[in-house]
Amino acid sequence: MQIKIAIGTIAFMLTMIILGFAALSEPARLQTYTGARDGRFIEKGAEVFEANCATCHGVNGKAEECYAAATGEQIGCQGLPLNNADLLCGNPPPRIAAQGWEGTTFDYIRGTVTSGRPWNGMPTWAQEFGGPLQEDQVYNVALFVSNWQNDELCSGPPPEAVAWPTSVAELPEGNPDNGPQLYNVTYGCTACHGNPAETGSNLVGPWLGEIASIGATRLDGYTAADYMYESILHPSNFIAPDCPNGPCTGPPSSMPANFGQRMSLQDMADILSYLLGTTTFESTAEVVYP
Ligand code: HEC
Numbered sequence: 236m237q238i239k240i241a242i243g244t245i246a247f248m249l250t251m252i253i254l255g256f257a258a259l260s261e262p263a264r265l266q267t268y269t270g271a272r273d274g275r276f277i278e279k280g281a282e283v284f285e286a287n288c289a290t291c292h293g294v295n296g297k298a299e300e301c302y303a304a305a306t307g308e309q310i311g312c313q314g315l316p317l318n319n320a321d322l323l324c325g326n327p328p329p330r331i332a333a334q335g336w337e338g339t340t341f342d343y344i345r346g347t348v349t350s351g352r353p354w355n356g357m358p359t360w361a362q363e364f365g366g367p368l369q370e371d372q373v374y375n376v377a378l379f380v381s382n383w384q385n386d387e388l389c390s391g392p393p394p395e396a397v398a399w400p401t402s403v404a405e406l407p408e409g410n411p412d413n414g415p416q417l418y419n420v421t422y423g424c425t426a427c428h429g430n431p432a433e434t435g436s437n438l439v440g441p442w443l444g445e446i447a448s449i450g451a452t453r454l455d456g457y458t459a460a461d462y463m464y465e466s467i468l469h470p471s472n473f474i475a476p477d478c479p480n481g482p483c484t485g486p487p488s489s490m491p492a493n494f495g496q497r498m499s500l501q502d503m504a505d506i507l508s509y510l511l512g513t514t515t516f517e518s519t520a521e522v523v524y525p
């Protein structure tokens with residue numbers, strides 16, 4: 236009896252030791268496996284990104300260069316940069332902390348892609364919610380986007396959000412010659428507002444060819460520059476009266492609300508100087524952002 240117990244105990248201990256060794260080497264084995272598997276999923280995610288996301292989020296997810304899927308023509312990027320330290324670096328990254336999200340970066344991306352933010356121009360993607368992508372395609376593309384996080388992207392000082400001055404007069408001097416490229420291509424204002432040199436060329440929003448004079452009449456105490464500055468940073472604060480298909484609707488405005496995250500101070504100044512015809516801006520009102 237004593238011997239049986241002793242043998243039993245020894246057998247048990249041996250089993251535990253063997254299991255223990257197996258468990259110790261498990262994380263390493265699992266990691267190699269996950270690495271290879273993720274590699275295949277990331278490749279599939281890259282294809283999903285090219286086919287569905289690059290038109291708005293741009294080549295390499297930088298939101299700098301976007302091409303229309305149908306014609307290949309360069310168009311304004313409507314989405315935010317994704318291959319970007321603000322979204323991917325830090326724990327949590329600043330952009331994700333600012334949204335009050337408490338989960339992982341991967342889940343933030345997967346969740347955003349799944350349900351979209353249709354009210355801000357980001358479509359819903361998961362079939363579950365009426366979008367075109369299967370769950371595994373959403374997973375793969377989220378993995379592909381998360382995978383832009385690397386040491387090079389994240390080694391610099393933490394990115395800072397653009398600090399918009401409360402007065403438009405504090406913007407740098409504008410260069411009107413850069414205006415057309417920014418207005419037509421980089422930010423795609425022309426798709427909604429048309430060509431400022433051609434009356435009636437606007438399809439969605441008001442024509443901006445006379446905004447230098449009309450802008451000054453929109454809000455009491457605002458110069459035209461104050462009004463434009465606020466219109467671009469906070470489209471929903473004031474809804475213009477006349478759009479080409481009837482009264483403009485809102486709030487919320489149908490104009491994208493994320494130019495404050497996408498533009499630099501210089502780009503803002505260049506667009507304003509192109510539309511207002513001045514290189515510096517008069518201000519009598521305050522605009523607070525965000
Ligand atoms: C029609 C244009 C458009 C397409 C196509 C599009 N997006 Fe977006 N996406 C946007 C816009 C606009 C936003 C910003 C929404 C906001 O400001 O709330 C956005 C936001 C996001 C965000 C959140 C970024 C952040 O900083 O919070 C992620 C992640 C994202 N998109 C991923 C994707 C992926 C992946 C695809 C392809 C499956 C895709 N998007 C396709 C327009 C688009």
Ligand code: HEC
Nearest residue numbers: 422423424427440441463466470473474475483488489490
């Ligand atoms: C997706 C369409 C769309 C895009 C892109 C867009 N806007 Fe708008 N914008 C609108 C709509 C619709 C309105 C009217 C509703 C409102 O006042 O918010 C508007 C209003 C404005 C106004 C106020 C006009 C007035 O007569 O009072 C200004 C100024 C303006 N946009 C500038 C811009 C600039 C500059 C860009 C590019 C950086 C831009 N918008 C991009 C749709 C758009």
